[in-house]
Amino acid sequence: MGKIPGNSLICLLIATLLASGGCSNKQMRNFNAIPSFSRNYVNAVIEIPAGTNQRIKYSEMDRMFLIDQSAGPGGIIDFLPAPGNYGFVPGTFMDPVMGGDGEPLKILVIAESLPTGTVMEVIPLLVLYFTEYISGQELVIPTIISVPASHRHQVINAFNYEDLFESYPDLVDILVKWFASFRGVSPDYLRAMGDGDVAVNEVGKWEIRRF
Numbered sequence: 001m002g003k004i005p006g007n008s009l010i011c012l013l014i015a016t017l018l019a020s021g022g023c024s025n026k027q028m029r030n031f032n033a034i035p036s037f038s039r040n041y042v043n044a045v046i047e048i049p050a051g052t053n054q055r056i057k058y059s060e061m062d063r064m065f066l067i068d069q070s071a072g073p074g075g076i077i078d079f080l081p082a083p084g085n086y087g088f089v090p091g092t093f094m095d096p097v098m099g100g101d102g103e104p105l106k107i108l109v110i111a112e113s114l115p116t117g118t119v120m121e122v123i124p125l126l127v128l129y130f131t132e133y134i135s136g137q138e139l140v141i142p143t144i145i146s147v148p149a150s151h152r153h154q155v156i157n158a159f160n161y162e163d164l165f166e167s168y169p170d171l172v173d174i175l176v177k178w179f180a181s182f183r184g185v186s187p188d189y190l191r192a193m194g195d196g197d198v199a200v201n202e203v204g205k206w207e208i209r210r211f
Contacts, residue, residue: 028063032104034090034119036207041121041149042107042200048086050113053077058088065116079181083174084108085118089144092206100141101134105206107144108175111153120153122146124199125164126172130179131189140191144199145175161195 031045047056047065055068055075067075086108094100109122124146132141145164148154156171158164164171172193180187194202 030060030063031058031090031117031119032060036089036091036203038121042124042144042146042203043090044085044087044107044109044120044122044146045090046085046087046109046114046116046118046120048077048082049116050083050085050111051081052113053081056116077182080178082108083178084110084145085114089203089206090119091208092203093208094141094206098205099139100206101132101139105142105144105203107146109146109148110171111148111155114153121149123149123159124196124203125158126161126196127194127199127202128176128179128190129192129194130183130185131191132183132185142199142202143179144202145172146199 034043034045036043045058047058048054053076055077056065057068058064059066069075086106088104089107090104092105094103094105096102107122107124109120114120124144127142127144129140129142132139147156147158156164156168158167176187176190180189183189
């Protein structure tokens with residue numbers, strides 16, 4: 001994957017609509033119905049904007065972005081704010097039968113803060129694999145690290161795994177420590193990482209075959 005021109009950003013101001021009562025649940029967009037891939041890129045849906053300490057999660061049942069109370073009182077990230085825009089790859093489901101956690105594939109987009117509900121084409125740079133214990137079962141859960149496909153939203157000059165480690169050698173270490181705290185595990189629970197091609201393969205592995 002290379003650099004892309006692009007009008008690839010669709011800003012959906014979901015939070016504003018919810019606050020104003022401008023739409024009902026049934027009128028909300030089903031973000032999981034968006035394809036996982038767009039042209040040569042991967043789609044990302046933003047739940048938690050960069051710089052935010054609130055855990056926000058999309059509910060497909062309600063078709064709304066809600067505060068995730070399951071992680072603790074008030075749904076607060078008890079650490080530094082999100083270092084990027086955190087969300088999920090639409091049209092994916094990590095099936096527990098295949099060793100997944102029953103959630104969409106997670107993704108972080110390195111960019112300036114984007115509103116909750118933004119849908120963006122991104123270039124995967126790498127994927128991190130953390131060990132997590134869910135209902136007493138040990139799972140290895142992937143999270144993709146990416147940058148926007150659109151030039152105007154790019155804030156770092158990295159478009160693949162090699163660029164990232166050559167130009168920003170400390171960035172991955174920072175992200176690993178943040179994700180470890182976010183998930184409530186030790187950084188030692190990072191089991192592996194893979195390059196952009198491995199990340200794209202993860203999207204294909206968990207993609208719901210309906211598009």
